[in-house]
Amino acid sequence: MSTRLFSGKEIKELYKNPYVTAVSNKGITYTDEFKRIFITENEKGKFPRQVFEEHGFDIDIIGINRVESSGKRWRAAYRKNGIAGLQDTRKVKSGRPNEKELSIEEKYERLKAQNNLLKAEVELLKKIDMAERRLGKKKK
Missing domain, CATH: 1.20.5 (Single alpha-helices involved in coiled-coils or other helix-helix interfaces)
Known part of the structure; x- marks a missing residue:
């Protein structure tokens, strides 16, 4: 995770993007739809920065390191588990198995x-x- 913290103004700006589900001062939670779009566009040859910018993200706010690390993480998850690897499972998995x-x-x-x-x-x-x-x- 990036060491850069978001200001209140930057958090409000990030929340305006339809591809953001949550923002804290430390991180951004992107929609599963955006992750799928990212993988599709990236496989067509677009750079991570290009995909983020085309979908309304301000790289100056997010930071290029966060863009590149998100892309790297999503590509690895997609290679390992396909589309299912891109889904945010925090809502459904508490870490404890259902007994x-x-x-x-x-x-x-x-x-x-x-x-x-x-x-x-x-x-x-x-x-x-x-x-x-x-x-x-x-x-x-």
């Missing part, structure tokens, strides 16, 4: 939630694919 046996209803609800998440990911990938196809046609 109780789940009821049929609880298992069903978990499967429904997992199914909805997969459907949303498929829709996002379809949108990305369509956008790439449109860009490909325009270049020709």
Whole structure:
């Protein structure tokens, strides 16, 4: 983590970005969507700084070291676990394993939630694919 602390004004500015879920004086929590966008754009050859700037982040506020370390961390997580590696699991994992046996209803609800998440990911990938196809046609 960077040693640079954000001022109150910088925190307010960062919260304006739709790709930020939380900001403290020490760090930024980015949306899972932005992480996926970052990986997609980076694989197309864009530099981390470019991706951040194109999505409304002020590099002077964030700092280039934070941009590069976030990119490095997300690429490693993506290589290791795919799209699932980019998800923020702090909301769902407390660090303690779930010891109780789940009821049929609880298992069903978990499967429904997992199914909805997969459907949303498929829709996002379809949108990305369509956008790439449109860009490909325009270049020709």
